[in-house]
Amino acid sequence: MTGDLGGAWQALRERRFEASVRLADYTTIRTGGPARWFLDARGEDEATAALLAAKGRGVPVLLVGNGSNLLVSDGGFDGLVVHFGEGFARMSLDGLRLRAQAGAMLKALAFFAAEHNLAGLAFAAGIPGSLGGALVMNAGAFNGEMSQVVESVDCLTRDGLRVTLSNREADFAYRHSRMMEEGLVVLGATLLLTPGSREALHATMAGFQEMRREKQPLAWPSAGSFFKRPPGYFAGALIEQAGLKGLTVGGAQVSEKHAGFLINLGGATTRDFIALKDQVQERVLERFGVRLEPEVRLVGETGA
């Protein structure tokens, strides 16, 4: 890969790029080595220019929102990480339409909507993701999912072309979207909500959060449910029935509280998580003939 980023990057306010940023600080599971270059995106023009410059130089790009569904290799990412966070999180209302940038957090969006008596996002309040990551993943919970509230998604192709996809064009399916399939960069979206009552929405969100606290190991770093729900089964139930609760590799463990969660007991490496994932997959396959597929996105899969 190109070692010298030179000219074009300087024109992109090079001083805003950081080198060797620890990705463990940007993932909720708290593992992952350094990013060779890191840009905390502050605006569309800057993000676009950075992506195009990387493409022009053959530099691989990794997009990161809140890092709550990411497992990054201990060796890090030898390319450019573009982070969509607080600097890319504007939101505004126009009647029933909530427009937001990719870095806006789902919780903030759900509370903002509730404050304005708008329903549709209560399901998302406890999902610790950004809007961009949630749209790519078609995140969902409590019978809701992003596809139910999306009117359109503003994207950038890896060639730097701005496209707006309708809900249908975004091709949402279970934990899947066209943005994921085609590696589109999500810049923002328009969500179409329905009239609701502030008090009722806050009560619903509090109820959902209580259920999470009861069932999920929220005190430990994790990436949420590690595996997708296999058709006809629940991943957590299969793992539990295979007797794998508490199975530990290094600092990574199958949660005792919810077997679908792999948690970081402290000091875990991505290599630990990959070894644990492999063991869980093997043993569930042996026992039930079901192949569990990770929901978590693996970057540099070996963890080496």
Ligand SMILES: Cc1cc2nc3c(=O)[nH]c(=O)nc-3n(C[C@H](O)[C@H](O)[C@H](O)COP(=O)(O)OP(=O)(O)OC[C@H]3O[C@@H](n4cnc5c(N)ncnc54)[C@H](O)[C@@H]3O)c2cc1C
């Ligand atoms: C405690 C806990 C509970 C969870 N509960 C749920 C749940 O109930 N339901 C659920 O669906 N998920 C759940 N998750 C998983 C996770 O929160 C969701 O998948 C979330 O939507 C990911 O958003 P993110 O911003 O963290 O994405 P990231 O982890 O940063 O990224 C996820 C994927 O999206 C890509 N991406 C990120 N931003 C962009 C962008 N702007 N443009 C293009 N691609 C981008 C990344 O490259 C990666 O492939 C949970 C996670 C945790 C830790």
